[in-house]
Amino acid sequence: MTRLRLDGVGVRIDQALIVHDVTVDCAPGAFVGLVGPNGSGKSTVLKTVYRAVAPTSGAVLLDERNMLRELTSRQSARQVAALAQEHSQNFDFTVAEIVAAGRTPHKNRWEFTSAADRRIVADALDTVGMPAYADRAFTSLSGGEKQRVLLARALVQEPSVLVLDEPTNHLDIATQLSLLALVRSLGITVLAALHDLNLAAAFCDRLYVLRDGVVVRTGDPWEVLTPDLVAEVFGVRAHRSVHPVTGRLHLAFSEILDRDEKAPQERELATEGNI
Template sequence: MTDVSAHDLVVRRGPRVVLTGIDLAVTSGTIIGLVGPNGSGKSTLLRSLYRVVEPDAGVVLVGGSDVWRDLTPRRLARTLAVVGQERPSEFAFTVGEVVMTGRTPHHRIGRGDTRGDVAVVEDALARVGMGEHTNRPMSELSGGEKQRVLLARALAQQPTVLVLDEPTNHLDIRAQLEIMELVAGLGVTTVMAVHELTLAAAYCDRIVLIDQGRIVADGDTRDVLDSDLLSAVFGVRVHCGDHPLTGRLQLSFAPADTPSPPTNDTKVAT
């Protein structure tokens, strides 16, 4: 089943074409990683999916409905939840207050929080390992903890699709791995822009490689994260192998002009 799809999408900013000819189909239960150089169009594509950037041509469907013609932002938020870049204004509240805002799309006007809402919020916090922190101010949390809370807020919407815009940005390596492990274990259809290719390699079921506003590759993670293809797109040398600790795909990088190390058969001048 396809939860989200885009067909022949075009997005312009003035005379500049940001995205063109984008076709994307996201099937249920998969984790899709959008990767590409800075400015390639990853975030713009995500924003088109969650009704922030309206395309100049093409169509975006969520659950079979046209995002821009058939769905209001409120109706879309009952199906699709977003974790974007951190906004400091959110952090004047407690953890519980922030996560409770995820229930807003399900509220009728004038209706307060119900016991059902409280139960959903408690479950969402428990799923991200923040169940004991409901009353803590957001301003006291670490970067990784804040990201867990924002993910809990998204889960409180009870979505069938999660859209994440670089969810590990500005986090240390432990927090990055914890967030990616958490996302991988949710069992929710996920589309995310990933800056760190090593994380995309380890945790995504499918990779969509974008360059200069076009999809240049879309498929199984090991097929798309190919050394020759990545070298051509990113302009660096790439080595692909298996991680010695996890067995997952691991990528190593070097500048394009870095010479290869000598092999056992190569004589080194002395």
């Protein structure tokens, strides 16, 4: 298994600093989550890992090897696969053809799909519970089915690191839970951006909270998702409990805080004259 580390990563786009000095450490086999409000920089951080965006400072390391300096794009794609947020929903191909495209990093430019490739594709479809859909048109699938197919496409890259950008968007609750349970069962290193804090608490070993492109808190879900932190970063009141089935942290949310209302920690600091 592979350790993924972002070491002081910064990204500047059109002179705007999108993320700054972001350090994220994903232990081998860990499921690590990025959480934060819209525009906090989660997707940009992930793009530096799957090389859609080059960091302007810092480095992305795979087992201490600098991805940009020491690995070619093909070598990176053999180790890192991504289920990105932006993808076309109108592929005019069958499910099997979509999944087989994930074998590209392992093949020469004009090399045809081999029997071994077809076995890998079949195994990936079996893993995501879609073996009966191989000959179906991708466009005929539901949102959850498409996500499973795209996950299978990522898996046939045979990655040691999987990057997920809001993988549960637009999915029903059952599909969200089954998809993340499947990802966790793979036993590979996972870095995922998640909007749903309860899903993050249920599946992640470690969380990094981003706000305005900066990591403001890190730790396990119990350490990170405190009422004060949720109020300060997300602007809502959070009430913590233990999930009766999983034993994991569970959050209930009440009213949205007024923009001028400070979290308790911030009020204390203000009283002390520090802000």
